[in-house]
Amino acid sequence: MSCTLGHEFPIRNGVPDLVQSTRAAAAISDTFSVQWSRYEYGQDHTWSHSLDDRIDGFLAHLGIDSEWLRDKAILDAGCGNGELTNEVALRFRPRMFGTDISESVYRAHQQFGANVSFFRSNLSDSVLRPERFDAIYCGGVLHHTPDTRHALGQLAPAVKPAGRIYVWLYWKIPTLVYRAKTALRRFVAPLPPRAQQPIVSVFTAASWIRHGGRTGWRDHRLVQHDFWTPRYRWEHSPDEVIGWLHDLGFSDVSLQSQARDGFGLLAVR
Ligand SMILES: C[S@@+](CC[C@H](N)C(=O)[O-])C[C@H]1O[C@@H](n2cnc3c(N)ncnc32)[C@H](O)[C@@H]1O
Secondary structure, eight states, X not given: OBOTTOXXXXXXXXXXBOOOOOHHHHHHHHHHHHHHHXXXXXXXXXXXXXXXXXXXXXXXXXXXXXXXXXXXXXXEETOTTSHHHHHHHHHHOOEEEEEESSXXXXXXXXXXXXXOEEEEXXXXXXXXXXXXXXXXEEESOGGGSSOHHHHHHHHGGGEEEEEEEEEEEEOOOOSHHHHHHHHHHXXXXXXXXXXXXXXXXXXXXXXXXXXXXXXXXXXXXXXXXXXXXXXXXXXXXXXXXXXXXXHTTOSEEEEEEEOSSEEEEEEEO
16 A cells, blocks of 8 residues: 555555554554454443443543534544444444554454544654544543553644544542652553563452452453553643644634543644
8 A cells, every 4th residue: 555655555454554654653553452362242341331421421522523524434443452443433423533543453354444544654654644523532542652642643633624532531630649650650651461461360350359359350450551551651631732722723622531641632733
């Protein structure tokens, strides 16, 4: 496959692969590829949410309704297992695209390739055509790149004039336990994926027991894996990111969602 600038890209397992192999890209891709390879479609819950709840969140975060989506070009940037991407495509029929740096896109393509165009890419590189998408949904992704501000700067130009982008990012949780876990994470994150697994298992067990063993073990493991293993996991404040979005030409920026561990911003061009 080649792009308009004449660069050539391989197609792997039916999916265009735009990731340039660098050590930084591999360090990010490796842990998330392990994370998503363990996901059981149809059984597990992403972030312990039902698909109905995730769809409600998707519409609310982007400040749109189902009618708005019809025939629009939508990108799920950092789509992970692609389950939400597919559900949006099935229910609302936009032209739906999903991209991720990890090998999750290959399984996502196998599962959902009839409804969604998946491609593998690194959001830190400028691979997207400017003004290509009516909306970009980017939930919990950019803080896992080496430089959140830089990655946002690569992604934002792909939003069409009058289009919108939603980004969800971590913020600092002001508790002693969180600070201690974050300090410990600094030693765990650089380890090879296999060496990280015992730590993930210990904290999965602790989380599972704390919740009375009522919800699935694998759902707890996904959350713990996502905390302990990524090479990068930056924390930001809404004001900081609102400033970046204004600098990138978005006039209308609002705090759209808040949770214990992070916040979501909606920006309209
Ligand atoms: C916490 S998961 C969120 C996945 C999905 N957005 C969701 O909410 O379920 C973060 C995702 O970002 C992807 N990611 C991290 N760095 C990336 C990069 N530089 N380019 C593309 N995807 C990236 C990871 O592979 C992972 O699937």
